[in-house]
Amino acid sequence: MSKPLQKLPVALTSSTHPARLWSPEAEGRVRCHLSPRECNIPEGGVGFCGVRHNRGGELVTLNYGKSVAMTQENIEVEAVFHYAPGASILSLGNIGCMMACDFCHNWQTSQARLARDRDIHVYSSEQIVEYALRHDIKILSWTYNDPVVWHEFVMDTARLARKHGIKNLYKSAFYIGPQAVDELLEVIDIFSLSLKSMDADFYRKHTKGRLEPVLAAIKQVYAASKRPGGPHLELSNLCVTGRNDNIEDAVKTARWMLDHLDAEVPLHYVRFHPDYKYTQVERTDVGFLEAARLAAKAEGLKHVYLGNVLESASINTLCGECGKLLIERRGTLVVSEAASASCSGCGAPSPVVFPWNMDEQGKGGTDDRRPLDGAGRVDEELTTVHRFTDQVSALHIEQAREAQVSFQFLDVSGKSVGARQSSSCTRFLISKPNAQATSVQIAYGKGDVPQIFEVLDRAHFPTTQEQGSDCP
Numbered sequence: 001m002s003k004p005l006q007k008l009p010v011a012l013t014s015s016t017h018p019a020r021l022w023s024p025e026a027e028g029r030v031r032c033h034l035s036p037r038e039c040n041i042p043e044g045g046v047g048f049c050g051v052r053h054n055r056g057g058e059l060v061t062l063n064y065g066k067s068v069a070m071t072q073e074n075i076e077v078e079a080v081f082h083y084a085p086g087a088s089i090l091s092l093g094n095i096g097c098m099m100a101c102d103f104c105h106n107w108q109t110s111q112a113r114l115a116r117d118r119d120i121h122v123y124s125s126e127q128i129v130e131y132a133l134r135h136d137i138k139i140l141s142w143t144y145n146d147p148v149v150w151h152e153f154v155m156d157t158a159r160l161a162r163k164h165g166i167k168n169l170y171k172s173a174f175y176i177g178p179q180a181v182d183e184l185l186e187v188i189d190i191f192s193l194s195l196k197s198m199d200a201d202f203y204r205k206h207t208k209g210r211l212e213p214v215l216a217a218i219k220q221v222y223a224a225s226k227r228p229g230g231p232h233l234e235l236s237n238l239c240v241t242g243r244n245d246n247i248e249d250a251v252k253t254a255r256w257m258l259d260h261l262d263a264e265v266p267l268h269y270v271r272f273h274p275d276y277k278y279t280q281v282e283r284t285d286v287g288f289l290e291a292a293r294l295a296a297k298a299e300g301l302k303h304v305y306l307g308n309v310l311e312s313a314s315i316n317t318l319c320g321e322c323g324k325l326l327i328e329r330r331g332t333l334v335v336s337e338a339a340s341a342s343c344s345g346c347g348a349p350s351p352v353v354f355p356w357n358m359d360e361q362g363k364g365g366t367d368d369r370r371p372l373d374g375a376g377r378v379d380e381e382l383t384t385v386h387r388f389t390d391q392v393s394a395l396h397i398e399q400a401r402e403a404q405v406s407f408q409f410l411d412v413s414g415k416s417v418g419a420r421q422s423s424s425c426t427r428f429l430i431s432k433p434n435a436q437a438t439s440v441q442i443a444y445g446k447g448d449v450p451q452i453f454e455v456l457d458r459a460h461f462p463t464t465q466e467q468g469s470d471c472p
């Protein structure tokens with residue numbers, strides 16, 4: 001399946017890079033093997049994803065090195081709860097997608113024709129790795145729209161990052177071909193894979209993809225995860241209001257995992273927010289998510305979590321043997337953790353991987369538990385206050401240069417309810433740390449006015465388009 005060359009942002013069409021995983025076909029056509037869609041693209045056309053182009057009988061990528069603003073976040077926003085808790089990550093997302101979910105919450109970047117030039121940054125692999133090292137960030141996260149369609153750049157950068165001791169996290173809907181998975185297994189340390197449903201009709205109708213290849217690719221990663229030095233794996237199941245927010249579908253996911261993976265693989269039932277073309281419904285009911293979790297645990301899964309839920313004991317990590325609390329969370333923040341290879345209650349191995357020495361747990365960049373030491377800026381010439389709402393408990397702060405920005409959480413009376421923190425990343429996430437916080441005060445230097453973006457859910461990249469605007 002292919003599309004005619006469409007009107008794409010100039011930033012995409014201005015340069016190309018040779019693609020891999022394709023073969024020539026008759027009459028100058030090419031077939032792309034990156035995703036199971038296997039687009040057969042005529043000369044001059046682009047594939048379904050909008051970012052792989054047949055130029056003169058050869059497949060090229062339009063999005064090599066073209067990313068949304070790289071953003072410092074923490075690993076929990078990627079639905080990874082059992083690897084380096086609280087670790088700082090550098091999130092990178094590009095343009096295009098091999099699926100077309102009508103409920104996508106990153107549609108401004110996943111649908112290439114809707115992307116805007118001003119949201120597209122051009123980075124080299126070296127720039128990204130150097131930036132991560134400078135900000136003491138030990139994990140690159142390939143995320144947002146979907147990294148599958150960025151394959152060549154992901155491979156090149158992830159390989160370079162590994163040479164510098166940086167790990168790679170891959171957050172994806174994973175509609176991907178087996179050869180591409182084999183390549184990723186050479187460079188990716190952590191896979192966070194998102195199942196949209198266990199219903200093949202759901203995939204066909206609402207994502208324009210197919211369920212079976214997704215399941216096959218997950219099994220391929222799982223098999224690799226069982227080998228020595230294999231990657232870490234967690235699964236998410238998005239529960240879309242009125243579509244698959246039913247216990248039968250949720251239990252199907254748990255049963256499939258028990259049949260094809262094992263009871264130790266963490267599963268996250270993720271709350272949906274209305275977006276793109278599916279806005280006429282409410283967010284997923286938290287009561288349903290709690291019931292789904294209990295049902296999955298009754299089936300036999302040991303670690304089942306809720307996603308995009310701020311306050312619930314169901315986002316904490318317990319020992320799978322004795323039930324002792326190992327990691328306490330609030331939303332995507334770690335409140336407390338037992339950073340030990342074994343449970344202090346029963347001695348069973350911890351289900352959580354701590355990949356570094358205990359004294360360097362990868363919490364560089366903005367560390368929500370590290371108070372501002374006073375040695376950095378802050379001349380605090382200007383401040384702005386942003387209020388949280390029922391729907392918004394996290395923000396992206398973006399600035400033009402790496403200036404120090406500090407922030408402090410306030411209660412309804414304006415009193416501080418959290419230690420002041422700071423970051424000098426050009427874009428970074430801040431999350432409401434407790435129930436008392438109703439707003440955050442942001443202090444910045446004169447001439448460094450930051451932009452503020454409301455983050456609705458994890459793995460969500462708000463863009464310069466109006467928040468809440470209707471899609472074209």
Ligand code: SF4
Pocket residue numbers: 032033034035036037038039046047048049050051052097098149
């Ligand atoms: S990545 Fe998938 S959607 Fe894009 S051109 Fe290749 S086969 Fe088509």
